[in-house]
Amino acid sequence: MDYHAFSRLWQRTTLPLVAILRGLTPHDAPAVAEALLEEGFTWLEVPLNSPDALSSITLLRKQLGRRSYVGAGTVLTVEQVDAVADAGGQLIISPNMNPDVIRRSRARGLVSMPGVITPSEAFAALDAGACALKLFPADTVAPRILSAWRAVLPAEMTCLPVGGIEPDVAQLRAWRRAGAQGFGLGGGLYCRGDDALAVKQKARAYRDAWENSHS
Numbered sequence: 001m002d003y004h005a006f007s008r009l010w011q012r013t014t015l016p017l018v019a020i021l022r023g024l025t026p027h028d029a030p031a032v033a034e035a036l037l038e039e040g041f042t043w044l045e046v047p048l049n050s051p052d053a054l055s056s057i058t059l060l061r062k063q064l065g066r067r068s069y070v071g072a073g074t075v076l077t078v079e080q081v082d083a084v085a086d087a088g089g090q091l092i093i094s095p096n097m098n099p100d101v102i103r104r105s106r107a108r109g110l111v112s113m114p115g116v117i118t119p120s121e122a123f124a125a126l127d128a129g130a131c132a133l134k135l136f137p138a139d140t141v142a143p144r145i146l147s148a149w150r151a152v153l154p155a156e157m158t159c160l161p162v163g164g165i166e167p168d169v170a171q172l173r174a175w176r177r178a179g180a181q182g183f184g185l186g187g188g189l190y191c192r193g194d195d196a197l198a199v200k201q202k203a204r205a206y207r208d209a210w211e212n213s214h215s
C-alpha cells in the first residue's frame with residue numbers, strides 16, 4: 001500500500017485517531033480494545049516496549065478481526081518488523097525515520113508510519129515508501145511548521161502529529177487547520193494499568209474534542 005492508497009483508506013476512517021497503548025498487557029488488552037472501539041477508535045498501536053507486546057498484538061488481531069487495524073509502535077529494526085508481521089500486526093509505527101524499517105514494512109505488506117521532525121526526514125521517508133508521516137514529538141514544534149510542510153509535501157501524504165496532544169478543541173483545531181489529518185494519542189488516552197472504564201472516558205473526551213474541532 002503506497003501513500004496514495006493509504007490516504008484513501010484513512011479518509012474513510014470515521015475517527016482518524018491512533019490509540020497508542022504503551023504498557024498494555026495481554027491480560028488487559030481485550031477489555032481496553034473493546035472500550036476504545038465502542039468510542040469509535042479503530043487504529044490501535046501496542047508499542048514494543050510494552051510487556052509481551054507481540055502477544056497482545058496477536059490476541060487483538062484475533063479478537064477484533066476486521067473491526068480494527070492493529071500494529072506495533074516503537075519499531076526500530078527490520079527484525080522487529082518481521083516479528084510484528086509474524087504476530088499478525090498490520091501497522092509499523094516508529095519514533096524515528098529508518099529507511100530500512102520502512103522498506104521492510106512495505107515488503108511485508110504492512111502500513112509504515114515513521115516518525116519525522118524535519119523536511120529532510122519527511123522526504124527521505126517518502127522516498128523509502130512511507131504510507132504516512134508521524135510528526136514527532138509534536139509538542140516541540142508549532143502547527144505553523146506543519147503548515148509549511150504541507151506546501152511542499154504531496155497533497156495525499158497523511159500527516160499525524162503525535163506527542164502532547166490533549167482532548168482540547170482549540171489545540172486540535174489549530175493542527176487541523178495546519179494540515180493534520182488525524183493524531184496519535186499516547187499518555188493522555190492510556191496509561192499502564194488503566195481499566196476499561198477509565199480508557200472509555202478518556203476516549204470519549206478525545207472523540208468529542210475531535211468532532212468539535214471541525215470549524
